[in-house]
Amino acid sequence: MKQRRIVVTGIGVVTPIGTGREHFWTNLLNGRSGIGPVQSFDTSAYSVHRGAEIQDFRPENYLSNLDAAHLGRASQFAIAAARSALADANMEIASLDLKRAGVSMGTTSGEPREVERFDDLFINKQLNRVGPEFLKLYPSHVIAAHIARELQFAGVNMMIPTACAAGNYAIAHAFDVLRAGRADLMLAGGSDSFSRITYTGFAQLGAIAPETCQPFDRYRKGMIPGEGAGVLVLEPLTSAVRRGARVYAEIGGYGLSCDAHHMTAAHPNGDGAVRAMTQALEESGTRPEEVSYISAHGTGTATNDRLETLSVKRLFKDAAYRIPMSSIKSMLGHTMGAASAIEAAVCALAVFHDRIPPTINLKEPDPDCDLDYVPNYAREHAVEVAMNNAYAFGGNNASLIIRKCESSN
Amino acid sequence: MRSRVVITGAGVVSSLGDSSVSLQSSLCSGRSAIKPVELFSTAGLGCPLGGEIPLFDAQKYLGRRNLRPLDRTSRLVSSAAQLALEDSGWSDVMGSSEEVGLVLGTMFCSLHTISEFDRRAVEAGPAYASPMDFSNTVINAAAGQTAIIHNLRGINSTISTGTTSGLQAIAYATDIIRSGRAKAILAGGADELCFESFYGFDRAGLLCRSDHSAGDFPIPFDKRRNGFALGEGAALLMLEEASFAHKRGARILAEIAGHGCSYDCFNGDDDATAIAAIGLAIQRALNDAFTLPHEIDCLSASANGSCVGDRHEAHGVFAGLNGQTHKLPITAIKSMLGETLGASGPLQVVAMLESMRDGVLPGIQCLQEVDDDFALDLAGPDNKEIDVQAGLINSVGIDGHCCSLVLASCDVN
Numbered sequence: 001m002k003q004r005r006i007v008v009t010g011i012g013v014v015t016p017i018g019t020g021r022e023h024f025w026t027n028l029l030n031g032r033s034g035i036g037p038v039q040s041f042d043t044s045a046y047s048v049h050r051g052a053e054i055q056d057f058r059p060e061n062y063l064s065n066l067d068a069a070h071l072g073r074a075s076q077f078a079i080a081a082a083r084s085a086l087a088d089a090n091m092e093i094a095s096l097d098l099k100r101a102g103v104s105m106g107t108t109s110g111e112p113r114e115v116e117r118f119d120d121l122f123i124n125k126q127l128n129r130v131g132p133e134f135l136k137l138y139p140s141h142v143i144a145a146h147i148a149r150e151l152q153f154a155g156v157n158m159m160i161p162t163a164c165a166a167g168n169y170a171i172a173h174a175f176d177v178l179r180a181g182r183a184d185l186m187l188a189g190g191s192d193s194f195s196r197i198t199y200t201g202f203a204q205l206g207a208i209a210p211e212t213c214q215p216f217d218r219y220r221k222g223m224i225p226g227e228g229a230g231v232l233v234l235e236p237l238t239s240a241v242r243r244g245a246r247v248y249a250e251i252g253g254y255g256l257s258c259d260a261h262h263m264t265a266a267h268p269n270g271d272g273a274v275r276a277m278t279q280a281l282e283e284s285g286t287r288p289e290e291v292s293y294i295s296a297h298g299t300g301t302a303t304n305d306r307l308e309t310l311s312v313k314r315l316f317k318d319a320a321y322r323i324p325m326s327s328i329k330s331m332l333g334h335t336m337g338a339a340s341a342i343e344a345a346v347c348a349l350a351v352f353h354d355r356i357p358p359t360i361n362l363k364e365p366d367p368d369c370d371l372d373y374v375p376n377y378a379r380e381h382a383v384e385v386a387m388n389n390a391y392a393f394g395g396n397n398a399s400l401i402i403r404k405c406e407s408s409n
Numbered sequence: 410m411r412s413r414v415v416i417t418g419a420g421v422v423s424s425l426g427d428s429s430v431s432l433q434s435s436l437c438s439g440r441s442a443i444k445p446v447e448l449f450s451t452a453g454l455g456c457p458l459g460g461e462i463p464l465f466d467a468q469k470y471l472g473r474r475n476l477r478p479l480d481r482t483s484r485l486v487s488s489a490a491q492l493a494l495e496d497s498g499w500s501d502v503m504g505s506s507e508e509v510g511l512v513l514g515t516m517f518c519s520l521h522t523i524s525e526f527d528r529r530a531v532e533a534g535p536a537y538a539s540p541m542d543f544s545n546t547v548i549n550a551a552a553g554q555t556a557i558i559h560n561l562r563g564i565n566s567t568i569s570t571g572t573t574s575g576l577q578a579i580a581y582a583t584d585i586i587r588s589g590r591a592k593a594i595l596a597g598g599a600d601e602l603c604f605e606s607f608y609g610f611d612r613a614g615l616l617c618r619s620d621h622s623a624g625d626f627p628i629p630f631d632k633r634r635n636g637f638a639l640g641e642g643a644a645l646l647m648l649e650e651a652s653f654a655h656k657r658g659a660r661i662l663a664e665i666a667g668h669g670c671s672y673d674c675f676n677g678d679d680d681a682t683a684i685a686a687i688g689l690a691i692q693r694a695l696n697d698a699f700t701l702p703h704e705i706d707c708l709s710a711s712a713n714g715s716c717v718g719d720r721h722e723a724h725g726v727f728a729g730l731n732g733q734t735h736k737l738p739i740t741a742i743k744s745m746l747g748e749t750l751g752a753s754g755p756l757q758v759v760a761m762l763e764s765m766r767d768g769v770l771p772g773i774q775c776l777q778e779v780d781d782d783f784a785l786d787l788a789g790p791d792n793k794e795i796d797v798q799a800g801l802i803n804s805v806g807i808d809g810h811c812c813s814l815v816l817a818s819c820d821v822n
Binding site: 394 | 478508510511516517518520523524526527528530531532534535536538539540543544545546547548549550552553554556557559560561562563564565566567568569570571574577581584585587588590605608609610612613614615670671672673674675676682686689693808809810
């Protein structure tokens with residue numbers, strides 16, 4: 001039986017370098033950085049002070065049915081990205097069978113600020129001020145649920161909290177749901193908000209860079225925590241063609257694996273990463289040398305960038321040196337569960353525009369990181385097939401293939 | 410033709426036993442796990458009751474392995490995984506080239522770990538927060554820790570859709586196997602009983618009150634119900650592609666015939682949409698399983714004693730089965746286990762497997778006065794003898810998620 005082909009027809013992003021596809025893409029190609037001093041909480045007790053936060057976000061601009069006061073920040077980002085993606089897809093909600101419209105989202109922390117509020121009240125012996133809203137605002141599944149409530153989507157509603165690879169997981173799941181014919185349209189992506197808990201944890205792991213994020217640079221000093229959301233509109237190619245939609249790209253397939261090695265450190269041989277990439281290539285029927293762009297996980301930590309380079313070389317062999325591989329985390333910081341969703345959006349745009357965003361702050365090559373990381377300047381490049389790689393705590397690895405959508409047959 | 414997915418083993422760590430057999434025997438003897446909570450203080454809370462696992466010790470299941478990095482939720486899951494690997498005959502061949510996956514449904518993973526990590530950083534300063542605890546604050550921590558303990562290198566995913574998480578995880582894993590991406594996946598769910606989530610549910614007014622009257626326990630579908638009791642547990646099933654399981658000579662317990670889900674955008678605030686969503690999930694599961702309403706031999710209901718939720722489920726089942734519920738035997742095991750969140754759906758599946766095997770469906774503990782307008786055959790606390798060829802499992806969330814699954818007895822062997 002011939003498999004349904006699934007395509008990307010809408011893109012919505014909320015990021016530290018811009019909200020909305022066009023604004024974001026322009027800033028991305030221009031190498032703009034969204035990194036600055038942390039403003040959402042006091043970092044004076046920390047040894048690091050920088051983050052990639054979203055300034056001047058106005059949730060009410062995206063809400064018709066829900067009230068921003070009753071939504072956590074990650075849900076607000078997610079709804080904004082979902083609304084933008086639907087508008088970008090030129091999709092009229094009124095034209096949809098809402099029972100067959102679904103949502104699949106990923107996250108690292110859900111709504112951590114709700115726990116932080118709980119904790120502050122706990123410490124101040126004011127727990128009696130916690131009301132029914134805690135259960136309504138906090139559990140991670142509310143992110144996908146809030147999108148559905150705002151848009152009245154009554155189909156599949158899925159939350160996949162696989163940490164920093166969650167966006168890829170959520171898109172992969174939506175791809176399966178559509179292929180299996182369980183929905184007509186899926187909004188898929190990821191969302192996370194800047195959080196004291198996340199910042200503290202990465203600071204204690206010694207993983208946060210003091211100034212900026214320099215993936216693959218010899219003197220890189222770590223990652224920069226960020227926040228944001230990315231949502232894609234996914235639908236079968238046949239329905240996209242029927243409604244005359246602009247098709248950015250096709251989802252070719254995916255691969256998931258687990259290191260089963262360490263909670264926070266990748267496998268020393270990049271074993272799990274290689275298995276995820278291999279599966280994604282096989283499933284999408286792609287030969288390694290056909291890959292024209294790799295969107296790296298590229299956090300900027302010493303270990304990640306070295307091991308990621310190693311695993312790409314293990315799989316792609318000589319071709320690894322010919323495939324551009326950039327990290328947009330150099331500009332956005334690490335937006336956690338949103339990261340691979342935003343990066344999937346970037347892959348779709350790279351495929352659509354034949355342009356590749358740069359890895360900024362890459363000044364001094366590292367002998368261990370000797371691939372083409374598209375240093376500092378965006379590049380025109382024919383992108384037939386993009387691979388989106390994401391790695392997470394728990395040893396969760398996810399690779400996604402996003403390719404040009406050849407004519408509709 | 411799509412691959413068929415079968416269950417070849419189960420691992421259970423619950424308040425009513427740590428094997429399928431002991432769980433079923435407790436359920437059928439009408440034992441309830443709901444007692445005053447001892448894990449933490451419930452002083453000042455409306456409900457002091459919970460379904461706690463007494464004296465849980467993961468070392469009992471995992472031997473001398475270093476469990477120091479694992480919190481309670483991760484220990485529950487790792488223990489259930491050990492039992493499921495043993496039960497399905499996988500434990501001896503683990504570490505070979507075959508990759509077993511893990512799909513875990515959990516509502517919170519460990520809210521206690523997250524909250525404690527944060528409070529320590531705030532009270533003592535960020536320099537005193539433990540990096541090891543941080544790795545357990547992610548919601549996929551239990552799945553990651555369990556993969557490390559058991560060398561599960563296949564697909565590893567965590568599903569969080571509230572109280573339906575566990576059944577959704579089984580549905581997700583079923584589709585992964587159907588699509589040919591995996592041959593064997595441990596799938597199920599877990600949640601722990603902890604102060605932080607307990608407090609949240611209590612403040613939301615969802616827990617049963619305790620005024621020592623007849624309704625101070627969760628009584629699903631009863632007129633006197635006034636909320637549910639929180640419980641805890643972990644349950645994992647070994648799911649395998651049928652021909653693969655057959656080839657390795659595995660004992661096959663049942664087949665996952667189909668599943669379906671839907672979402673109520675009004676979170677149960679509107680009766681009509683809530684009932685329609687539950688009915689839709691059931692119909693989708695039946696369609697996916699090529700099963701007709703009259704072919705369903707029994708239902709394991711999601712009902713937990715909640716005032717609104719149970720009513721919606723009663724009417725949703727009637728709608729989903731086209732009114733063919735007049736003689737349908739129904740059980741609601743949350744009357745004895747409490748609402749175990751991510752573990753609840755998988756625990757229902759495990760109990761159903763036992764009913765298929767021994768032909769007994771546990772009664773609904775304490776049920777005496779069924780709501781007048783429930784068009785269901787709710788028989789009360791007595792067990793029923795039944796022959797289950799096809800059983801329906803329902804999982805209905807407190808805020809809109811609906812998932813249903815059809816379990817079929819298997820003739821693959």
